[in-house]
Amino acid sequence: VDAFAEGLLRRAGIWDIGRKVLEGRRISEEEALRLFRCPDIHAVGWLGEQACRRKRGLIATYVINRYLNYSNVCILSCRFCAFYRREGEAGAFTFSIQELVRQARESYERGAGEIHCVGGLHPKLPFEYYLELVSEIKRACPGIHVKAFTAVEIRHLARRIARLPLRETLLRLKEAGLDALTGGGAEIFDPEIRDSICRGKESAEEWLEVHRIWHELGQPSTATMLYGHIEGFHHRVDHLKRVRELQDQTGGFTAFVPLPYQPDGTDRLPVRRRTSGLDQLRTIAVCRVYLDNFEHITAYWLSMGLGLAQVALGFGADDLHGTLEEERIYHMAGANTPQGVTVAQLERAIREAGRIPARRDTFYRIQAHSEAFGSSVRTG
Numbered sequence: 001v002d003a004f005a006e007g008l009l010r011r012a013g014i015w016d017i018g019r020k021v022l023e024g025r026r027i028s029e030e031e032a033l034r035l036f037r038c039p040d041i042h043a044v045g046w047l048g049e050q051a052c053r054r055k056r057g058l059i060a061t062y063v064i065n066r067y068l069n070y071s072n073v074c075i076l077s078c079r080f081c082a083f084y085r086r087e088g089e090a091g092a093f094t095f096s097i098q099e100l101v102r103q104a105r106e107s108y109e110r111g112a113g114e115i116h117c118v119g120g121l122h123p124k125l126p127f128e129y130y131l132e133l134v135s136e137i138k139r140a141c142p143g144i145h146v147k148a149f150t151a152v153e154i155r156h157l158a159r160r161i162a163r164l165p166l167r168e169t170l171l172r173l174k175e176a177g178l179d180a181l182t183g184g185g186a187e188i189f190d191p192e193i194r195d196s197i198c199r200g201k202e203s204a205e206e207w208l209e210v211h212r213i214w215h216e217l218g219q220p221s222t223a224t225m226l227y228g229h230i231e232g233f234h235h236r237v238d239h240l241k242r243v244r245e246l247q248d249q250t251g252g253f254t255a256f257v258p259l260p261y262q263p264d265g266t267d268r269l270p271v272r273r274r275t276s277g278l279d280q281l282r283t284i285a286v287c288r289v290y291l292d293n294f295e296h297i298t299a300y301w302l303s304m305g306l307g308l309a310q311v312a313l314g315f316g317a318d319d320l321h322g323t324l325e326e327e328r329i330y331h332m333a334g335a336n337t338p339q340g341v342t343v344a345q346l347e348r349a350i351r352e353a354g355r356i357p358a359r360r361d362t363f364y365r366i367q368a369h370s371e372a373f374g375s376s377v378r379t380g
């Protein structure tokens with residue numbers, strides 16, 4: 001470590017944590033909490049970047065993907081959610097499989113390698129709908145990866161729709177072609193906060209159980225954390241601890257995606273403003289440092305904005321998620337970011353941040369990258 005970096009960390013009071021990180025040692029929950037509380041964003045960010053570079057070097061990834069929301073009809077009413085509607089209510093939608101496959105095919109022909117598909121907890125759609133949705137997309141788009149359903153949807157399907165054990169439900173979806181589970185629905189694991197923002201939703205243990213079983217079936221998933229609402233830093237650390245513990249046991253998570261709360265489309269939580277840019281950067285950095293068993297940290301440009309996500313590449317993130325094309329959930333909550341970006345925009349953002357852009361697949365395997373800044377993309 002050069003004298004400047006050591007001085008930076010010493011002045012910030014986190015030199016002891018810095019040494020651990022630089023030596024590749026794991027930090028504790030108490031140390032993660034100190035990083036969240038450390039007022040020197042540059043010191044925390046520098047540590048995040050060091051931890052990131054050790055894993056990924058200068059490469060930063062994105063995926064060409066498309067979001068499909070099959071339905072926003074939901075039996076729950078999470079207080080932070082602006083997406084859901086009751087059946088028959090104005091604004092409720094449920095797409096036919098044919099229409100969803102048409103949309104997937106359209107994106108596939110434009111180069112999409114991943115379909116990202118989630119929806120509400122629909123009370124009536126039969127299990128066959130979900131199986132067919134996956135298998136038909138795979139049939140119409142050979143080689144595409146389908147990343148779909150949150151752990152909440154999976155439990156809903158198993159318990160109320162298919163009436164099958166979780167493992168059997170997941171196995172049937174895997175056989176239909178499901179490649180990966182999405183990380184949504186984790187919100188914040190603390191039971192009190194969870195009860196306040198999304199009463200009736202599965203517990204932390206139930207969320208983790210779905211991912212554990214899915215990993216045991218040999219399949220990957222991502223993990224998320226919805227933050228910047230009514231939780232405290234210690235709730236974030238508790239959330240990260242539980243995710244890190246499961247990752248120690250299964251190794252099945254590909255990436256961690258911190259999601260800043262979007263307050264504009266719902267007034268049922270006492271939170272009026274979006275969490276600050278500094279809090280978002282700090283959260284990326286702490287996640288990168290604490291989650292030493294996760295290979296990737298995603299700066300979700302859609303919620304952060306592409307500009308801030310680009311800055312996050314210097315604070316510990318090594319992935320910008322994807323092109324998305326037609327996101328609905330965050331936009332119904334009032335996000336003022338675009339509903340999709342082009343490959344050129346993502347690559348420019350990565351290059352400007354001093355990183356080498358690389359296209360990845362659902363499994364975070366690199367598909368194509370430019371060998372030097374500004375060179376043309378090489379496939380392989």
Ligand code: SF4
Nearest residue numbers: 074076078081084120
């Ligand atoms: S967050 Fe998901 S489960 Fe909760 S109301 Fe919205 S769609 Fe339903």
